[in-house]
Every structure is written in C-alpha cells, then in structure tokens.
Amino acid sequence: MTLPDDGAPASLRVEGPVVEITLNRPPANALGLPLIKALHTGLDAADALPAKVIVVSSARAGFFAAGADIKHMSSVDAASFSAYGDALRAAVERLASHQALSVAAIDGLALGGGLELAMACTLRVAGSDSRMGLPEVKLGLIPGAGGTQRLPHLVGRGPALDIMLTGRQVDAEEALRIGLIDRLVPAGDAATAARELARELCGPSSAAQRAVVRTVDAAYDRPLNEGLRFEAEQIQELFERGEASEGIRAFIEKRAPEFA
Structure with a gap:
C-alpha cells in the first residue's frame, strides 16, 4: 500500500511488515523542520504496525539527503539553532533506537545530516554513483546529529577523521571498502535493492x-x-x-x- 503524498515532504509505502519512508522535499531533501516532522510521521506508522523493517529512500534524483537546512540555520538566533539541532537529533535517534531494523537506500548525495540519517539505519545500500560526506567543517561547524560518534564506529578513527577534517566526499566504492555502506548496487537501484533486503530481513526472528x-x-x-x-x-x-x-x-x- 502506498499512501498519497499530497505534496508532503515524505511519502509512506507499507508492504506487509515493511514501512518505506521516501524523502521528497525539493530540491535536495534538506532536513528542515517539515522533513523532520515527516520522518516522525513515518516512524509513527512503523510503531502502529508494528514494522519489522523500515526503509528510508528518496524520490529526488541525485540526492538521498543533502544535509541540514542551511537556509534555516542562516536565519535563526542561538536559541532557535539549538532547538533545530535538538529536533533533528530527536528524529535521527528515534530511527536509530527503533525496534524495527532499518535500511537506508542511498542514490546520489548523502551529505551532512543526510549521511547522519543514513548512518542511524541498521544497514546501508548505495548506488554506484553515490557520494557521501560530512562537510560541516567547511561551514565552521561539526557534525551535530551523531556523525562524530557513528562514523568512527563504522569505519574506524583514522578514516573518520580523514572524512570529517577534510570535509571531502567519499565515492561508493570507497564507502564499501571502509564499511560506510554494506551493499553496493548499480546506480539507480538502491531503493529496489533496499526493499529486497528488507523482505529478506523479515524472515528470521x-x-x-x-x-x-x-x-x-x-x-x-x-x-x-x-x-x-x-x-x-x-x-x-x-x-x-x-x-x-x-x-x-x-x-x-x-x-x-x-x-x-
């Protein structure tokens, strides 16, 4: 079952015990407050089933999620910046701690908060043209939604420091080699492959x-x-x-x- 998006920043697809949350906020799925709210709506649906697996994918060509909402950040004071950070972290941590397993389907760019969202998932499937990074140092910031903690757990201290201190982008082959992603598929196939993996994960206890x-x-x-x-x-x-x-x-x- 696919629920109509009605222009919403994310849509839901329910297939048995699998809930797919598809990010769809033009142009690049910036993780602003509307998309954060939509993530919670998707997780509410996963709670209600209850879901065995959650898939997070994107409807935006070339983007999984480009990161935090920098336009929003540029217009707020310190208190509002703190509130925004808390809201983003709450959504990411809710996904990370969910009872259901989760799979991120990455096609295109997953940067900053977008990569932090993907790293909060249990597993990551990426298309061969994907690129990932945590470029916050280029803005005078650091990753603030779990990136400094989850990236070292996934790839080790040295590679994590390399990625975060330079702010560089990692291509899909390097991401697979260092353990940032778990499966590499042809470009454009990440969502399909993630759904197949989700069905496979529904079998065991x-x-x-x-x-x-x-x-x-x-x-x-x-x-x-x-x-x-x-x-x-x-x-x-x-x-x-x-x-x-x-x-x-x-x-x-x-x-x-x-x-x-």
Whole structure:
C-alpha cells in the first residue's frame, strides 16, 4: 500500500511488515523542520504496525539527503539553532533506537545530516554513483546529529577523521571498502535493492535480530570479557523467553519457522 503524498515532504509505502519512508522535499531533501516532522510521521506508522523493517529512500534524483537546512540555520538566533539541532537529533535517534531494523537506500548525495540519517539505519545500500560526506567543517561547524560518534564506529578513527577534517566526499566504492555502506548496487537501484533486503530481513526472528544488534553494539564499548558475558546472557534469554523454541522445533520438523 502506498499512501498519497499530497505534496508532503515524505511519502509512506507499507508492504506487509515493511514501512518505506521516501524523502521528497525539493530540491535536495534538506532536513528542515517539515522533513523532520515527516520522518516522525513515518516512524509513527512503523510503531502502529508494528514494522519489522523500515526503509528510508528518496524520490529526488541525485540526492538521498543533502544535509541540514542551511537556509534555516542562516536565519535563526542561538536559541532557535539549538532547538533545530535538538529536533533533528530527536528524529535521527528515534530511527536509530527503533525496534524495527532499518535500511537506508542511498542514490546520489548523502551529505551532512543526510549521511547522519543514513548512518542511524541498521544497514546501508548505495548506488554506484553515490557520494557521501560530512562537510560541516567547511561551514565552521561539526557534525551535530551523531556523525562524530557513528562514523568512527563504522569505519574506524583514522578514516573518520580523514572524512570529517577534510570535509571531502567519499565515492561508493570507497564507502564499501571502509564499511560506510554494506551493499553496493548499480546506480539507480538502491531503493529496489533496499526493499529486497528488507523482505529478506523479515524472515528470521526479530527478537534474535535485535539481540544481534545489541550484542554487536556492545563490542564497541565493553572489554572483550564483558562483551562475551553479555553475548551469553543474550542467547540464554532467547532460549528461555525468545523464539528459539519455535526455531529449533521447525528445524527438527523440517519446516519454515513461524516467528512473530
């Protein structure tokens, strides 16, 4: 089901347990307040289903999202700048912490806040003509919606500093090589590939998938011995109260599991 956009800055497409939020704010999907509100509307829809996977894509040729709304930033005082930053961070963090897995479909430019939005997703699929970057230093700023934190987690300290200190753009092949994106597809195919990945992600146990994400994330901020202990706790929890009993029974009975 596709919901009409009526000129809205984003439209929604619902296919079973998959919600696709398609950014559509001319000319370049700048993440101003209207688009931030539209992101929340899409996440509300994902909550209501509830969705297993969220896809974030773009209807704008050549752009995933060009970044924060610089025109808005140029016209506000310090208090309004702070409020705008809080609003953008709230939308990005809501996506990052959502129960559903998420996939960013990047075709074209993903810069500044646009890349921060993509990095908040669980996985990123990019077309071969995509370019990504965090150019905030060229404005006398730093990434302010999670970029300084998520980029090092994805690519490591050195590559993250290289990208942020120079403000340069990374092409899709480099992005794949350093781990900024997870799958590389032909130009223009990112949304289709992201939908296919979303359908694939709907098959396994959502409880187990969420535990995978939690456990992998723990590897970044815990010593190895604590991470291993957390891993053991997660698998025990899944065995006792998750969907492991159905998965194991289905394997023994040679049938597809029926996960929630």
